[in-house]
Amino acid sequence: MSPIVKQFPEIGCIECSALEQIKIPEVFYYAQNPVLNPIGPLVDQNTQVFRPRFVGALKRIFALCDQDRDGALSDAELNDLQVKCLHKPIQPSDIVDIKSLVAERSPEGVNDRGLTLTGFLFLHAIFIKTGHPETSWTMLRKFGYNNNVKLAEDLIPTAFKRAPDQSVELTNEAKAYLRGIIERRNSHSRCATFLRPQEIFDVFSTAAGRPWEREPYVDAAQKNPFGGWSIDGFLSMWAFATLLDPALSMENMINIGFPGDPSSAFRVTRERRLDRKKQQINRNVFQCFVFGPMKSGKSALLNSFLGRHFRDEYTSTIEDNYAVNVVDEPRGTKKTLVVREIPEGVSKLLLDKESLAACDVAVFVHDSSNSFSWERATELLEAVASHGKDTGFEVPCLIVAAKDDLNSCPMAKQNNIRVSQRMGIKATIPISSKSGDLNNVFRRIASAAEHPLPKLKRRRLA
Ligand SMILES: Nc1nc2c(ncn2[C@@H]2O[C@H](COP(=O)(O)OP(=O)(O)OP(=O)(O)O)[C@@H](O)[C@H]2O)c(=O)[nH]1
Ligand SMILES: [Mg+2]
Numbered sequence: 001m002s003p004i005v006k007q008f009p010e011i012g013c014i015e016c017s018a019l020e021q022i023k024i025p026e027v028f029y030y031a032q033n034p035v036l037n038p039i040g041p042l043v044d045q046n047t048q049v050f051r052p053r054f055v056g057a058l059k060r061i062f063a064l065c066d067q068d069r070d071g072a073l074s075d076a077e078l079n080d081l082q083v084k085c086l087h088k089p090i091q092p093s094d095i096v097d098i099k100s101l102v103a104e105r106s107p108e109g110v111n112d113r114g115l116t117l118t119g120f121l122f123l124h125a126i127f128i129k130t131g132h133p134e135t136s137w138t139m140l141r142k143f144g145y146n147n148n149v150k151l152a153e154d155l156i157p158t159a160f161k162r163a164p165d166q167s168v169e170l171t172n173e174a175k176a177y178l179r180g181i182i183e184r185r186n187s188h189s190r191c192a193t194f195l196r197p198q199e200i201f202d203v204f205s206t207a208a209g210r211p212w213e214r215e216p217y218v219d220a221a222q223k224n225p226f227g228g229w230s231i232d233g234f235l236s237m238w239a240f241a242t243l244l245d246p247a248l249s250m251e252n253m254i255n256i257g258f259p260g261d262p263s264s265a266f267r268v269t270r271e272r273r274l275d276r277k278k279q280q281i282n283r284n285v286f287q288c289f290v291f292g293p294m295k296s297g298k299s300a301l302l303n304s305f306l307g308r309h310f311r312d313e314y315t316s317t318i319e320d321n322y323a324v325n326v327v328d329e330p331r332g333t334k335k336t337l338v339v340r341e342i343p344e345g346v347s348k349l350l351l352d353k354e355s356l357a358a359c360d361v362a363v364f365v366h367d368s369s370n371s372f373s374w375e376r377a378t379e380l381l382e383a384v385a386s387h388g389k390d391t392g393f394e395v396p397c398l399i400v401a402a403k404d405d406l407n408s409c410p411m412a413k414q415n416n417i418r419v420s421q422r423m424g425i426k427a428t429i430p431i432s433s434k435s436g437d438l439n440n441v442f443r444r445i446a447s448a449a450e451h452p453l454p455k456l457k458r459r460r461l462a
Pocket of ligand 1: 292293294295296297298299300301311312313314315316317318343344402403404405406431432433434435
C-alpha cells in the first residue's frame with residue numbers, strides 16, 4: 001500500500017484496464033463514493049474514532065428505532081429500519097448473519113432482545129472499515145442529517161412566526177415525553193427525585209453536545225448540591241429555553257428523539273393583548289422582569305426562588321440574569337415562572353419599542369432600609385410604566401420592599417401606600433431574602449401575571 005493511501009483511508013486503490021474493460025464500473029463507483037459519502041465528517045482520521053456528532057446521530061437513530069425502549073433493536077425493529085432506509089425488508093437470514101458477526105467480535109453488541117446500542121455502533125464501524133460509508137450515510141440522510149451530520153434545516157424551522165406579545169411553549173405531548181424520559185431513568189435509579197449530572201448527559205447524548213452549559217442557561221434552574229436537576233427543574237429549563245430560543249429548543253427536542261412531528265411539541269400562545277381582552281390568560285409560562293436600583297436585593301430574590309442559601313457578600317450583576325422555577329397555584333395547578341433580573345441602567349431597554357412585549361409582569365425591588373433606593377425604584381417604575389403605555393405593551397407591576405429584616409426607613413411605608421394607590425397597583429410586598437421570609441412573593445407574581453389588574457393609572461408620582 002502506498003504511503004498516501006495509508007495516510008488517507010478514503011483514497012481507494014484499484015487495478016483496472018481500459019483496454020481489456022477490466023473493473024471499469026468499479027472505477028466510477030470508487031471515484032464518486034468518497035465525494036458522495038465522505039468518511040471525514042464521520043471519523044477523525046488521526047484518532048480513527050467516530051466524531052461526536054456522528055455518535056450523537058447514531059444514538060438518536062437507535063433511540064428512534066427502539067420503539068419498545070428496551071435498549072435493543074429486535075428483528076422487527078431492524079426490519080423497520082431497513083425498510084425506512086432501503087425501501088425493502090431485510091431477510092431473516094441476513095439478520096442472523098449480522099447478529100452473529102457482531103456477537104463474535106463485540107459480545108455486548110447483542111443480547112436476547114436484539115442488537116444493542118454497542119452493537120449498532122460496532123456495525124457502523126464495520127461499514128466504514130470495509131469501505132461502505134454509504135450505508136451509514138443513507139441512514140443519516142433518511143433521519144434528516146445533512147452533509148455536516150447536522151439535522152437538516154428544513155427539519156428545524158428557523159423561526160416560529162409570532163407577534164411580539166406571543167410566546168412559544170411546550171405542548172402537553174412534549175412535557176409527557178420529557179417526563180417519560182426521566183421516569184424511565186428513575187425507575188432504575190436510587191435517586192428518584194433528581195436527575196444526576198451523568199443522567200442529564202445521557203439524555204442529551206443523542207445530541208451533538210449538551211445544551212444550556214452557558215449563560216443565561218447554566219445556573220438558571222434549581223439544582224441539588226451535586227449538580228442534579230429535579231424533575232420540575234428539568235422541565236423548567238425546557239420551558240425557559242423554549243421561551244428564549246424556540247428554534248434551538250426544537251432542534252434539541254428532535255435530537256433527543258422526540259418521536260412525533262416536531263411541531264406538535266410546541267405551541268405559540270395567543271397574543272397577550274387578546275388574552276387580556278378576553279380576561280383569560282392562555283399561557284403556562286410567565287416572564288417577570290425584576291427592576292430595581294443597585295444593591296436593592298434583586299439577585300438575592302432570584303436566588304431565593306432557586307432555593308439557594310442567602311449570601312452576605314455582594315456581587316454586582318452586569319448582564320441580565322435569569323431564574324426559573326415552577327410555582328404551585330392555589331387550585332393545584334402549576335405555572336412556570338421565568339424571573340429576569342434587569343440591572344439598574346434601563347435606558348437601552350427603554351429605547352426598544354418592543355422591550356416589554358415579552359414581559360408578563362414587572363417587579364420593582366427596593367432596599368426598604370434606604371430611602372434613596374426607594375426613590376430610585378419609583379423613578380424606574382414610572383419610566384417602565386410610561387414606556388409600556390407609550391408602546392402598547394402595558395404590564396402589571398408589583399413593588400417589593402426587600403431587606404425587611406433591617407430597620408425600615410420611616411417614610412418608606414407611607415410612600416409605598418401612596419404610590420401604590422396612585423399607580424393603581426397592589427400593596428407593596430415586604431420580603432427578607434436573608435431570613436427567608438418571602439411572603440409568598442412568587443405566587444403573587446404569578447397571580448399578577450395571570451390576573452392583571454385593569455390598566456395602570458398614568459400619573460406622575462410627585
Ligand atoms: N439584610 C439583608 N441583606 C440583603 C437582603 N437581600 C440582599 N441583601 C444584601 O444586599 C446586597 C445586595 O444584594 P443583591 O441581591 O446583590 O442586590 P442587586 O439588586 O442584585 O444588586 P445589583 O446586581 O448590583 O443591581 C448583598 O450584600 C446582599 O447580601 C436581605 O433580605 N436582607
Ligand atoms: Mg444583582
